[in-house]
Amino acid sequence: MRVPAFYNDKSWQRFFAGMAIGGVISWLLFIYMNGVLQEKQTLLIQEQKDTIQELRGDILIWQEEFKNLNKENIGHLLVQQITVKITNHQKYGLDLLSVHETEEAVLEDLKTLKAKDIETVYKNRDLIKRVIENRSVSLNGKKYRLEVKELVFFTNITIVLHLTLDA
Structure with a gap:
């Protein structure tokens, strides 16, 4: 094929x-x-x-x-808010309204710190402590002193206070 x-x-x-x-x-x-x-x-x-x-x-x-x-x-950071807290008010059996009024009174004393430079406020921390600790507070017929336990500085200043009986 x-x-x-x-x-x-x-x-x-x-x-x-x-x-x-x-x-x-x-x-x-x-x-x-x-x-x-x-x-x-x-x-x-x-x-x-x-x-x-x-x-x-x-x-x-x-x-x-x-x-x-x-x-x-x-x-150039400025103080924007101040927070005050009293932590041992249960020890003395104080009502929350009295504690709140005391916190507001301390805030009223420190309101001039708002809108201030943080560095300036920090330099005056001893003065701030003395202003708070020299204050005598009358709650429920007894005199108390405020003691600063903690002081934190930033745009929000946080102050933790303890109450002690004033002799």
Whole structure:
């Protein structure tokens, strides 16, 4: 059995030539399209790298600026609130209204500290302690002295007081 000789037939020659030329054209078209798409992707990646570098530089600038502003602001912090708490009022059986009124009276004495620089207030902490401890309070017919147990300074000054019977 013999394979027919298609190489002599013109229709088969045109068919194979068309396949070869089509293959070459499609390959060239594929390479062109792939090259164009790759070039676009490369350009996009490069733009993104440049943007990232620029934004990282901006972040560093902003971080330095915030660090400088924070350093300035720490030096200028102001007292915003004063909290006074009497902790041992149960020992003497005092009612909560009397304790609250005493706390409010101490707050009234210290209200001038609000909106002052924390550094200045901290430097005068001994004076603040003496103002509170030299105060004699009359509750339920008995005289009590206030004793400062804890004094915390920040934008909120927290003062923890104990009551002692005044002799």
